[in-house]
Amino acid sequence: RFWIFGVLVMLVLLTIGTMFYVVHDYGLVTSTHSYATDPQAPPREAAFQDGKVVRTGPNAYAVYMVGRAWHWSPDVIHVPEGAEITFYVTSADVLHGFEIQGTPVNLTAVPGVVGTVKYTFHHTGLFRIICNEYCGMFHHAMVARIIVD
Ligand code: CUA
CATH class of the missing domain: 1.20.5 (Single alpha-helices involved in coiled-coils or other helix-helix interfaces)
Incomplete structure (x- = not known):
């Protein structure tokens, strides 16, 4: 006993x-994660073709991120330290995981759906976006970089 x-x-x-x-x-x-459509976001179709980083204010950026087997577009992102960054994340084919290593940012890239998450980097340096949802042969190589300076 x-x-x-x-x-x-x-x-x-x-x-x-x-x-x-x-x-x-x-x-x-988790409360900042949203898979619903954000009515304030700019038109997405074009932005998602190759991915895009858009400056939306004096200290704000929107990042349009599209996952495809097996890479992210854009695959290199430059943003300043302390800026508010809104990531709009989707997939062009299968499910991918969108995780920024060393941060709480972690959502699933779903075809036909735009996931939204806001994040501010408080350190300069290199951050890796890794796919954490198994998506096929080169899943492990699906890495993009965020350079915060
Ligand atoms: Cu994309 Cu795993």
Whole structure:
């Protein structure tokens, strides 16, 4: 009985500890993810042909990102530190995962749907966008770069 109780207590503590760790490191950002159509966004069809970075304000950018097996367009993005960046993410073929390593940005690129997420980089440097949804033979090579300077 002691050991059963002890194991249950450890499970509860581990669960709570893990939740604190995740929230502390990554923050609760799921509410900014939206798969609905954003009526304020500029026309997308053209922007998604090859992907595009558009300056939308003094310190704001929109990034139109399209995933295809097996690359992202655009595959190199330059943005300044501290700018508010809105990513509009879609896919031209199958499901891809849009994850910016080291940030809480993580959504699924879905064909026919535009996912939206806002993010501000507070550090300069190189950030990798990786596909975290298995999408075929070169899934592992589906990497784009964000250069924050
Ligand atoms: Cu695209 Cu995995």
